[in-house]
Amino acid sequence: MAHRAGFxxxxxxxxxxxxxxxxxxxEQAPLNPVxxxxxxxxxxxxxxxxxxxxWLETGFQDWDFLYQGEQVSKLSLPTYPFDLKPYTLGLSQTQTEDPIACTLSVPKWRTQPVSTDSSTTAPDSTSHCVVLCDLPDFEVAGAITQSLSSSHYAxxxxxxxxxxxxxNIVQxxxxxxxxxxxxxxxxxxxxxxxxxxxxxLHGLLKTASIEHPMLRTQLLLVDPTLTIxxxxxxxxxxxxxxxxxxAYQNSxxxxxxxxxxCDASAVSPWQPDGVYLITGGLGGIGRHFIAELAALSFATTVIVTGRRxxxxxxxxxxxxxxxxxxxKLVYRPLDVAQKMNTLLLVRDIVREFGTLHGVIHAAGIVQDTLLCNKTPTSFAQVLAPKVTGVVALDEATADLPLRFFTCFAGLSGVQGAASQCDYATANAFLDSYxxxxxxxxxxxxxxxxSxxxxxxxxxxxxxxRNAQFTHTDTxxxxxxxxxxFYRALQQPQTLVQYIPTEPVIEQQNASAIAAPAAQFASEAALDAALTEQLxxxxxxxxxxxxxxxxxxxDLGEFGADSIAFITFINQLNSRYQLELSPSVLFMHSTLxxxxxxxxxxxGDMLIATNNESQTSSTAPETEQAPVNASNDEAIAIVGISAAFPEASNLDEFWHNLNTGKDCVTRHDWPQPANHQLSWPGEINWLGRLRRDTEFDPLFFNIAPAECExxxxxxxxxxxxxxxxxxxAGYDPKSLAGTSTGLFIGCQSGYHEGLITSPAFAPNRMSYFLDLHGPSEG
Structure with a gap:
């Protein structure tokens, strides 16, 4: 080996x-003498x-010393992912490259006299609803008027x-x-x-308009002393x-x-021996900032919180x-929505480490559900970590000489997000706070x-990302x-948008790709085909x-779920060369x-003109592919693990096949309690799995008592x-939080009573791996 490196x-x-x-x-440092x-x-x-x-000096002729005399089985390391994809050093696969600067934007109130738009002009049949908040009650002519109220001060x-x-009003x-x-x-x-x-609350309203285009919403901030x-x-x-x-400001x-x-200068908030608190720090973004602190040339202390x-x-x-x-990484379990616990945590941090220099509030949860299916309970659960959490942290650190207090929100708080009206509201609250x-x-x-x-x-x-909805952003x-992050610290609210540089596609070619082909001679033919195909x-x-x-x-009443909706829309797009989003089923939920x-x-693109009709009529007819023959549904099997009778793994199974070994062996069943009964001879044969693999319950977070x-x-x-x-070449823990599905074929009522329900087994593993996709058995 010409060059060796080791760590x-x-x-x-x-x-x-x-x-x-x-x-x-x-140049490389010299090695110490061996x-x-x-x-x-x-x-x-x-x-x-x-x-x-x-090893760096001479290498090893014999590696058996590592096994210390024990017999070990070889682990087959799959090379499939490494053959197809290069891996670069750093926190991510793009970390070693120069960063592509994101576009930063800040809110700006622009003076705008009232103007109307023909697209927003309300027809006479439009219903009108007015909701008042922190204003005296009054009736608006021609509108349903309601008021929001609260007996709380916090x-x-x-x-x-x-x-x-x-x-409850919007639904x-x-x-x-x-x-x-x-x-x-x-x-x-x-x-x-x-x-x-x-x-x-504009986060909730904007989401409502996204999911229901017929519902147009406005938020108006006015002087509460205005007359009726x-x-x-x-x-x-x-x-x-x-x-x-x-907003009306001074009339x-x-x-x-x-x-x-445009002129956002980078500011580093870190200092030597700094003490920093990151809520939700073991989440994806929090881990990046812990790694960023670890790369500094001086020591810091990071207190990370989580609910586990x-x-x-x-x-x-x-x-x-x-x-x-x-x-120095310290973990403290904390539900940041519990204000007293948050106050006590900050007090303990100051007592143990002497001070606190900065806070990153990154805690949050999502529960993706369409607005009409949201409940007050689930809504409050999503609000709590961000809304109650930021208030609790701010009140707990009010007297501390912090260098910064940063909240990690999302663009949904500005733009709204389908299926996330609660999460959008919580993010918008962070902006306002x-x-x-x-x-x-x-x-x-x-x-x-701030x-x-x-x-x-x-x-x-x-x-x-929610797989139900298209995402055009990268x-x-x-x-x-x-x-x-460093460029946004000096603004109370900053929108971050990532717009990568991509090659320009010729407009002519792009149009040719995107435009649906004319397939029908008339609207009646299109209507008939859609009626049957849908x-x-x-x-x-x-x-x-x-x-x-x-x-x-409504399709939902037939039992269609989100996966069925996505598959249905994908088939439609493939069949008719359309670009429908699954969100179209919000507004058009019936066939x-x-x-x-x-x-x-x-219709204009799917229905042929006279010239197109003549051209298509002279062309030979081609057989239409069946609906379910879409190549988009191809399945790749990239990983496998198995056990068989007389074979604990695939290598042993393949050996048994090559040698023609009969893996069904004679088995002596326990004698029945009634000695007058006996097992028929023809069933004293069994293909039985070996019990030579020790199960480690603690590895799967299972208590020894439950393991029995x-x-x-x-x-x-x-x-x-x-x-x-x-x-398959993946770290199982890397799938945590993803929409990975787990589908198991298993039987209940097995002779040893091993599984009480077919659904229990996949649910246990989905919970252990924190998989958010379907889990069915």
């Missing part, structure tokens, strides 16, 4: 650091560095009351599927309208305005806009992988920079996100007969409505699911 490490992240440092050095002895003796002493130095409790009441309006205008009017006393914490007549005028003037967030009408931040117990196996594994450099804290810093009531950063999707970490690389596709997905489907019944929508939107209940089939299932993922 002694205790974690993957430490290995990455040492590899990076190795490549950065111009002491007298043998590799086996050094191994017994735990002297791994000496073993490494010996801002997080007020918001929870207002948000759930607004949800029946959305279900009508009729043109409706909803105007939410909030009394505002803040000099910066976005510092009004209730302004975050003046308020009536404001509502009337804005009824046909296209703006969604409007001047302004609308919310976002302008690019400190002795949880996953927590311990993540902490071991993250410990590197000069960072940092606007308010920014003002309080100026008044001397708080300390340090920043809420509205992140896009990260390539590695953070909240995952996920942001880690190094671009880190760069944006029913056939849905019936095949649901396993029913097409004639049992009512064209005016007849969807058929009408396709004809209206794509777990029998062969269930333990084998857990081990082989893990081994199958590893065989």
């Amino acid at each position: 002694v490490t205790s974690s993957l992240n430490e290995l990455k650091t040492q590899l990076t440092n190795y490549l950065a050095r111009s 002491p007298i002895g043998t590799p086996a003796s050094w191994l017994a002493q735990g002297n791994y560095q000496t073993i490494l130095n010996h 801002p997080e409790q007020q918001l929870n009351d207002y948000a759930t009441q607004l949800l 029946p309006l959305a279900k009508t599927r009729q043109p409706t205008l909803l105007q939410l009017v909030i009394g505002n006393t803040q000099t910066e309208p976005l510092a009004n914490l209730n302004s975050c 007549d003046a308020l009536q005028t404001v509502l009337s003037d804005n009824r046909n305005a296209p703006d969604s967030v409007i 001047t009408r302004t609308v919310l806009d976002y302008q690019p931040l 117990a400190a002795d949880d196996v996953q927590v311990q594994t993540q902490l071991r992988n993250l410990k590197q450099g000069q960072v 940092m606007q308010q804290r920014y003002i309080r810093v100026g008044l001397g009531e708080r300390h340090g920079l 920043a809420s950063i509205d992140w896009p999707f990260w390539q590695d970490g953070g909240m995952q 996920a942001m690389p880690t190094n671009s996100g880190i760069d944006a 029913s056939t596709m849905v019936a095949a997905l649901l396993g029913v007969q097409p004639d049992t489907l009512d064209g005016d019944t 007849n409505s969807l058929r009408t929508h396709i004809i209206a939107e794509y 209940r777990i029998q062969l089939q269930e333990s084998l299932l857990m081990m082989h699911v893990w081994q199958c993922i590893e065989n």
Whole structure:
């Protein structure tokens, strides 16, 4: 071997650091002299560095000393992922490249007199609903008027009351599927309208409009001292305005806009011996910033919080992988929504470490569900970590000389997000709260920079995309996100948008690809084809007969779930060369409505003109591919793990096949208690799995007491699911939080009573691996 390099490490992240440092050095450090002895003796002493130095100098002729006389089985390392994809050093696959700078934008109120847009002009049949918040009750002519109220004083409790009441108002309006205008009017006393914490309700309203295009929403921030007549005028003037967030400041009408931040200079908030608190720090984004701190040339202390117990196996594994450099990593279990516990944690940090220099609030959860299916309970659960969490952290650190207090929000708080009206509201609250804290810093009531950063999707970490909805944006690389963090710290709210440089596709070619081909001679032919094909596709997905489907019944009532919706839309797009998004089923959830929508939107492209008809009539007819023959549904098997009678793995199974070994052997069953009975001779043969693999219950977070209940089939299932993922070249823990599905074919009532329910086994493994996709057995 011409060149050798080796490292002694205790974690993957430490290995990455040492590899990076190795490549950065111009010349290599000399090796220490190898002491007298043998590799086996050094191994017994735990002297791994000496073993490494010996290998670097001369290499090993015999590696058996590593096994210490024990017989070990070889592990087959799959090379499939490595053959197809290069892996570069760093925190992500793009980390070693120069970061592509993200576009940063900040909110800006723009003076805008009332103007109308023909697309937003409300027809006479449009329903009108006005919701008042922090304003006196009054009736609006021609509108349903309702008020939000709360008996609480704490801002997080007020918001929870207002948000759930607004949800209860919006849901029946959305279900009508009729043109409706909803105007939410909030009394505002803040000099910066976005510092009004209730302004975050625009996240809920924007999501409602995304899921239900017939529902148009506006949020208006007005002076609470306006007269009733003046308020009536404001509502009337804005009824046909296209703006969604409007604020009246000193009688001047302004609308919310976002302008690019061109001169954002990077600011580093870290300092030697700094003490930092990261809530939700073991989540994807939090881990990147821990690694960023570990790469510094000076020591820091990071307190990471999470809802799991400190002795949880996953927590311990993540902490071991993250410990590197000069960072001191401390984990504290905490539900940040429990205000008293948060206060006590901050007090303990100051007592133990002397101070606290910075806070990154990255905790949060999502529960993707369409707005009409949201419940007040689930809504409150999503709000709690972000909303109650930021209030608790701010109040606990009010008197501390912080250098910065940063909240990690998301673009959903600005733009809304399908199926995430609660998460969008929570993110918008973080934006508003940092606007308010920014003002309080100026008044001397708080300390340090106040920043809420509205992140896009990260390539590695953070909240995952919902597979039900199309995403035209590109996920942001880690190094671009880190760069944006330093440039966004000086603003109370910053939108981060990642726009990569991509090659330009010729417009002519792009149009040729995107345009559906004309396939029908007339609208009647298209209508007839859609009527038949839509029913056939849905019936095949649901396993029913097409004639049992009512064209005016909501597809959800037939038992269609999100996976069926996605598959259905993909088949439609493939069959007719369309670009439908699964979200189209929000508005057109019946077969007849969807058929009408396709004809209206794509009829001109699907119906041939006279010239096209003549051309197509002279061409030979080609047989249409069956609906279910789409290549988009091809399946790749990239990993396998198995056990068979007389074969504990695939290698042994293949050997048995080659040698023709009969793996069904004679078996002596226990004699029945009734000695007059006996087993028939013809059933005294059995293909039995070996019991030569020891099951480690603690590895799967199973208590020893519970392990006594777990029998062969269930333990084998857990081990082989893990081994199958590893065989495919993946770290099973890397799938945590993804929409990976687990489908198991298993039997209940096995002769040893091993599994009580076919659904129990996959659910246990999905929970252990934190898989968010389907889990069925």
